[in-house]
Amino acid sequence: TQLLEQSPQFLSIQEGENLTVYCNYSSVFSSLQWYRQEPGEGPVLLVTVVTGGEVKKLKRLTFQFGDARKDSSLHITAAQPGDTGLYLCAGAGGSQGNLIFGKGTKLSVKP
Amino acid sequence: ETGVTQSPTHLIKTRGQQVTLRCSSQSGHNTVSWYQQALGQGPQFIFQYYREEENGRGNFPPRFSGLQFPNYSSELNVNALELDDSALYLCASSHGTSRYNEQFFGPGTRLTVL
Numbered sequence: 001t002q003l004l005e006q007s008p009q010f011l012s013i014q015e016g017e018n019l020t021v022y023c024n025y026s027s028v029f030s031s032l033q034w035y036r037q038e039p040g041e042g043p044v045l046l047v048t049v050v051t052g053g054e055v056k057k058l059k060r061l062t063f064q065f066g067d068a069r070k071d072s073s074l075h076i077t078a079a080q081p082g083d084t085g086l087y088l089c090a091g092a093g094g095s096q097g098n099l100i101f102g103k104g105t106k107l108s109v110k111p
Numbered sequence: 112e113t114g115v116t117q118s119p120t121h122l123i124k125t126r127g128q129q130v131t132l133r134c135s136s137q138s139g140h141n142t143v144s145w146y147q148q149a150l151g152q153g154p155q156f157i158f159q160y161y162r163e164e165e166n167g168r169g170n171f172p173p174r175f176s177g178l179q180f181p182n183y184s185s186e187l188n189v190n191a192l193e194l195d196d197s198a199l200y201l202c203a204s205s206h207g208t209s210r211y212n213e214q215f216f217g218p219g220t221r222l223t224v225l
Contacts, residue, residue: 030212033211033213040218040219041219042117042203042216042219043154043201045213045214045215050211088154090153092213097142097167097212098144098167098169102153103152103153104153
C-alpha cells in the first residue's frame with residue numbers, strides 16, 4: 001500500500017520555466033524528506049521538513065510542509081537542465097525506523 | 112568524511128542462484144537500512160540493522176536476509192533468486208538516535224536476474 005502520492009508522475013519543461021511538484025499522504029509523519037535521484041544513482045537528500053507550515057529554501061528550490069503535515073510541495077524557480085532527475089518524497093516515522101517513499105516525479109528540463 | 116559505498120555496482124545472476132550485496136556506512140553512522148527499487152517505483156523498505164541486530168523488516172520473504180558487522184558495514188543476502196528480484200538495491204545509513212531519521216544513500220547495486 002502506497003501511503004504517499006506524488007504528482008505529477010512525469011514533467012517535461014523548458015529551461016527557465018517554473019514548476020511545482022506535490023506530495024500527499026494519508027498518515028502524519030514525524031518528518032518529511034525530499035530526495036533527488038539521477039539514473040543509476042542513489043537518492044540524494046535535499047531537505048528535511050518537520051514543522052507544519054514550514055518553508056525551506058535551497059537556492060532555486062523552495063520546500064513547503066502543509067499546516068496539517070499531510071502534504072508537501074517542492075517549487076523550482078527558473079529550472080535548469082541540471083535539475084533533471086527523479087524527485088522523491090519520503091515520510092519518516094514508520095514503526096520500524098524506515099522511510100516510506102512515493103513513486104516520485106520524473107522531471108526533464110530541456111535546454 | 113566518507114559517504115555510503117556499495118559493491119558490486121552491477122550483478123547478473125540466474126534464477127535460483129544466491130547473491131550477496133555489501134554496504135559500508137557513512138562514518139559516524141551505526142544504522143543501515145536496505146531498500147529495493149524496481150524500475151519506475153520508489154524505494155521499498157527491506158530491513159534495517161542497528162548495532163548488529165535486525166531492527167525492523169518490511170514485507171519481504173525470509174529468503175531476503177542480512178547481517179551487520181561491528182564496524183557497522185552490512186550485507187544483504189538473497190537466496191533462490193526470482194526474476195522479480197531484478198532491481199536497484201539501495202543501502203542507506205543513519206545515526207540511530209537521529210530525531211528525524213535522515214538517511215543517506217549509497218549509489219546502489221543493480222541486480223539483473225535472468
